[in-house]
Amino acid sequence: MSVKTPSKLEKILSSGNLAVTSECGPPRGSDPKAVTKKAEMIKDYVDAVNITDNQTSVTRMSSLAACIHLKLMGVEPILQMVTRDRNRIAIQSDILGAASFDIFNMLCLSGDHQSFGDCPQGQNVHDLDSMQLLQTVHLMRDEGKFLGGADIKRPPQMFVGAAANPFADPFEIRVPRLAKKIASGAEFIQTQCIYNVDKFEEWMKQVCDRGLHEKVYILAGVTPLKSVGMAKFMKNRVPGMDVPDDIVKRMADTPKEKQPEEGINICVETIERLKSVEGVKGFHIMAIEWEEKVPGIVERAGLYPRPEIGAEN
Amino acid sequence: MIVADKKPVEEIIDYVTDCKNILVLGCNECVTVCEAGGKKEVEVLASTLRMCFLNQGTEVSIDEITLERQCDHEYLEEIRDVADRYDAIISLACGVGVQFMAEKYHSVPIYPGVNTCFLGATEKRGLWTERCQACGNCMLAITGGICPVSRCAKRILNGPCGGSSNGKCEINKDLDCAWQLIIDRLKALDRLEDYEKICSIKDWSTDRAGGPRKVVREDVQS
Numbered sequence A: 001m002s003v004k005t006p007s008k009l010e011k012i013l014s015s016g017n018l019a020v021t022s023e024c025g026p027p028r029g030s031d032p033k034a035v036t037k038k039a040e041m042i043k044d045y046v047d048a049v050n051i052t053d054n055q056t057s058v059t060r061m062s063s064l065a066a067c068i069h070l071k072l073m074g075v076e077p078i079l080q081m082v083t084r085d086r087n088r089i090a091i092q093s094d095i096l097g098a099a100s101f102d103i104f105n106m107l108c109l110s111g112d113h114q115s116f117g118d119c120p121q122g123q124n125v126h127d128l129d130s131m132q133l134l135q136t137v138h139l140m141r142d143e144g145k146f147l148g149g150a151d152i153k154r155p156p157q158m159f160v161g162a163a164a165n166p167f168a169d170p171f172e173i174r175v176p177r178l179a180k181k182i183a184s185g186a187e188f189i190q191t192q193c194i195y196n197v198d199k200f201e202e203w204m205k206q207v208c209d210r211g212l213h214e215k216v217y218i219l220a221g222v223t224p225l226k227s228v229g230m231a232k233f234m235k236n237r238v239p240g241m242d243v244p245d246d247i248v249k250r251m252a253d254t255p256k257e258k259q260p261e262e263g264i265n266i267c268v269e270t271i272e273r274l275k276s277v278e279g280v281k282g283f284h285i286m287a288i289e290w291e292e293k294v295p296g297i298v299e300r301a302g303l304y305p306r307p308e309i310g311a312e313n
Numbered sequence B: 001m002i003v004a005d006k007k008p009v010e011e012i013i014d015y016v017t018d019c020k021n022i023l024v025l026g027c028n029e030c031v032t033v034c035e036a037g038g039k040k041e042v043e044v045l046a047s048t049l050r051m052c053f054l055n056q057g058t059e060v061s062i063d064e065i066t067l068e069r070q071c072d073h074e075y076l077e078e079i080r081d082v083a084d085r086y087d088a089i090i091s092l093a094c095g096v097g098v099q100f101m102a103e104k105y106h107s108v109p110i111y112p113g114v115n116t117c118f119l120g121a122t123e124k125r126g127l128w129t130e131r132c133q134a135c136g137n138c139m140l141a142i143t144g145g146i147c148p149v150s151r152c153a154k155r156i157l158n159g160p161c162g163g164s165s166n167g168k169c170e171i172n173k174d175l176d177c178a179w180q181l182i183i184d185r186l187k188a189l190d191r192l193e194d195y196e197k198i199c200s201i202k203d204w205s206t207d208r209a210g211g212p213r214k215v216v217r218e219d220v221q222s
C-alpha cells in the first residue's frame, strides 16, 4: 500500500513495522495538563495517540482541542470523530480545523448512543454514518472537494481509519462489514478489545481469505483488565464485548492485590499471541485511565523501542 | 397509523382548571385504534374530570363528542354550531387534529389530551411500535423492507454498529436491532450479497431537516 499522507502512523505501517497506538480520554474540564500529562507518560512508547470523542456519550473537552495539545507537544494525534454530535457542516469544518494544525490521522465512528452518557435527553444527529464519514474524508482529501461540490483550498491530508468489532453480532456479516468499511475508504482499522483470541483468529482468517488484510492495516485492540470486577463488567455490561469465562476465572482466582498485575500479564500474552496472527499489523493499547501502564506493556511485549520515523510537517 | 399515548390526567386538569364548560373531543381514526383518543377514551377522560371537579366542589359541565376525523375540514365543521359554547376543548386527536382544530376555531382554547408518539403499528393489543419517521424519501427497497431511519437508534444507513448484541440494540435489550432484522430479511430473500452495497450519503432535505413539508399534487387538485 503506497503512502498517501504525511502521517507517521501510515509510514510506520507501510514500512512493515508493527505499529503501536494508544488512546487518551480528554478530561471533564478544561485543564490542558490532564491531556498532556497522559501523553507525556506514553509518548515514547507509541507511534500515535487516539483522542476519544466524548466517549460513552459523556461530555468532555473536545477531541480536536485535545489533539492540538498533543500536536503542539510533538505527539502524533489520531482524531476520533463520531457522527452522533455533528452534522455534515460541522464535520467538514472540524476536519478542516484539524488539518489546519496538520493533524494527519482520523478515526471515523458512529459513537455510542447518547442514552449512555450525561445528556440522555439530548438529540443525536447521525446525519452521516461512520462509512459515509469515511467517504467524506476521502472526498475532501483525494478530490479536494466539499460534499457540496466546491473546491477546498489546501485539502486535509488525513490517514483515515475505522473501528471494527470482530465480536459483535451478527457474526456472519462481521467480515462483509469490514469489506464495506474498506470500500468506503478505511486505510487502517483499530479493533474492539480482544479477550477472545480464538474468535478473533477465526475472524482474521476470514479477513485474510478475502484478501482484505492486504487492503487495510489492522491494529488489534487490547485493554488490560484492572480487576475481576472490570472483567465482569466488560463481559456483562459493555455491548459488543466478548470476555471469555476463562479470562474472568483467571482474574477471579488471583488475589485482589495481584489482579492488576495479572490483567497486564493477560494483555502482554494476548499481544504475543496476536503477533503471529496473519494480517495483524500493529496494536492499539487502550489502557482506560491507566495510561501509566502502557510503557510497561509495550516493553514486555517486545514492541520497544519504537521505530524512528517522523511525521512530515 | 399515528400512534399516541394518553397524557397524565393531572397535566390535563392543569390546563382546564378554571374552565366551566369543557368539550372532550375524540377522533375515530388512528387514536381509536391505539386506544388513546377514541370514543371510549373520551368517556373515561370525561368521567375522570367530572369526578375530579366534583371532589373539588366546582361545578363544571363536560360534554363528549367523537368525530370521524379531526384532520379533515369536513368533519371539523360538525361542531361549528357548538364550539364557542366551550371555554376549553380537549382534543384527543393526534397533534395534527389538535392543530387543525385550533386553526379552525380561533376563539376557543384547544388543549392536547394525548402525546403523539410515532408512525407505527399494533403488534398486539396494548403494544404499539414505531415503523416510519416519514423521511420523505423511502429507502425500504434497499433495506429488505425494514426501516433503519426509524428503527435503528442511530439512524445508521450502513449498519449495524458495534453495539448490536444477540439481535438486540445497544440501547435496550428489549429492542430489536434494526440491522439484525435487515440482515435476517436479506438472508431470507437470498440477497445477503446486497448487504455489501454501500448506502450513499442521504439527502435529508425531504426529512424534518428541510423544514415543514408539503405534498402538492396539481393533478388531483380541483
Ligand code: SF4
Pocket: B131, B132, B133, B134, B135, B136, B137, B138, B139, B140, B147, B148, B149, B150
Ligand atoms: S425510509 Fe423513510 S419513508 Fe421509508 S419507512 Fe423509513 S422513515 Fe419511513
Ligand code: SF4
Pocket: B151, B152, B153, B154, B155, B156, B159, B160, B161, B162, B163, B164, B165, B168, B169, B170, B171, B176, B177, B178, B179, B180
Ligand atoms: S444496535 Fe442496531 S439498532 Fe441499535 S444503534 Fe446499533 S445498529 Fe442501530
